[in-house]
Amino acid sequence: MTENKTAEADTAIGSIESDIVYAVHDGIELRGDFYRPSGAGPFPVVVAAPGGGWFVSDPRGLKSWGLHLARQGIAVFAVQYRAALAEKTFPGAVCDVLAAIQFVRASAARFAIDPERIGLMGSSAGAHVTALAALAGDSPRFQDRQPVGGHTGIETSVKAFAGIYGVYDMFAHWQHEITDFGKAGERRSECFIGVPPYEDRQLYFDASPISHVRRAANKLAVFLAYGTADHVVSPSTQSEAFRRALKQAGFPVAECPVVGAGHFWFSDEPIEEPGSHSGFIAPRLLRFFKRHL
Template sequence: MRKLLLCGALCALLSVPAQAGKPVTAEVGKGWSQDDKLPKQPVAFPGGVVAVPDLTYATIPGYRALKLDIYHKQGAKDRPLILYIHGGGWAVGNSRGLAAFADFPAVLADLAARGYAVAAVNYRLKGEAIFPAQSQDVDAAIRWLRANAGTYGIDPKRIGVFGDSAGGHLTAMAAVDCDRSVAVEKGDCVQVAVPWYGIYDFTVTDKPRPPEDFKPIHDFLGCKDAADCVEEIKAVGPINHVDAKTPPFLLLHGELDAAVPPIQAKVMLDKLKSVGAPARMVIYPGVNHGWMAQDVELMRSTHVRALQDTVDFFDEVLKP
């Protein structure tokens, strides 16, 4: 009896005729297509700025699509570009957060209102791919932004980068390790860099540290220990790629940074000056990694000061 009831329901379902008069519609291209055609909903900010989220800048087989956000004034032309690269130990983080800023997209929109186009990039994290995948992704984003400069009002000859912690490291790498054989308006080189509390020399420490402190770095590089990592540690250090063609740098660091000690900024500054590259350093008193401090007002004021120093430096170099 149960089988008869099941068959009856199934047979009745299968006997329902297809809706007549409604042919399917589909536009067919000339080849395989993985383009994301779902419209990106723009978000309006004060000052006439519009943010366009989740634009795909690269598709690498075996990985998620790589995306970035753009903040710009519609109709504006030939604006210098600021690219933000997020931190998080190369393991976490995304394009919409930085330190303790309560609404970082609003911060980026404010930069766009000052006369810039602004982009914020996501890259493959170390759990997805080992170095140099992260730098390659940033380079790919820069090339994509230049290729689409006309759409977003970007001057492809004026690009600055900034980022924090792991993003500070990738900011420095973008500035010192690029393909200079390609024309500026088409390649991945940038014209100015402002890394926040970044790592520049993976062989320098402020004090003896236990081997376990270096495990995240070895994981990032895909090797077991320091002995197995000699060439990788050299390649990952921005300090080892500095030369006379390196663009202007502003190095920002906290005096009490226990995660990435200020000696990192100091050795990088010395290296930059040794080759004649324009470089400055600012050490903010009383703050730790991420501009953190027990004094809430000091933490707040340092966030604002670091942002102001960053914008002033971009104004000086990109908007002469």
């Protein structure tokens, strides 16, 4: 595996390594950016997946959060995953996240991280694929699709998951897209899975994190943030329904509804801006990871 990377120093953190190739799946080099805190470590680490409606996956969209958490002593590996624009990627995108977990765990000495203190974070579509990795990473549907080579065989479990306005029920989201958007080209969930639910309902069930909520897995700590005025991803059928299911199964859940917020603010709004939605959840998200990693 080739690895093209650039490194830069940040006086407030240890360093940033960009364009690290963490896996090659189906001939595609998957890359990520690593934000290392200052000091000797070992540090807890969060593997983070950006949003993009399953059509775009650019880890640079998480730079502000990588810097913010690294300045507080938490390493971040912001990763690319395969996008539906190039090919129908379920369950490939989830396998990409699992490979990223394996990469950081196998690279613990290199990055000065604690391999037993790994968490996941994602926004929108990124929350969807990371939630699946957190709840169903050991499922045969995902494990059997893991490419041979690389760091396969390394444990993929995590201690905590933070989802920001994520999709957790794919059938409900497909219905929401039809109701609110209508055009076939805007049914991104259908493009991601490859077929409409009336052709293969099982795929939508398997691709929904809410389907994988099991009492046996309730040691996973969960943080859910969402805007109460989100018209892109319905709060009631996604984050709120997911929170109820998790609590019913005994998961420790920290919920952070952001009153009046819509979609996109997690990547678009400056964390340091007074009154910003990102600034509102930042201390709560940090407290969650400090407590559970």
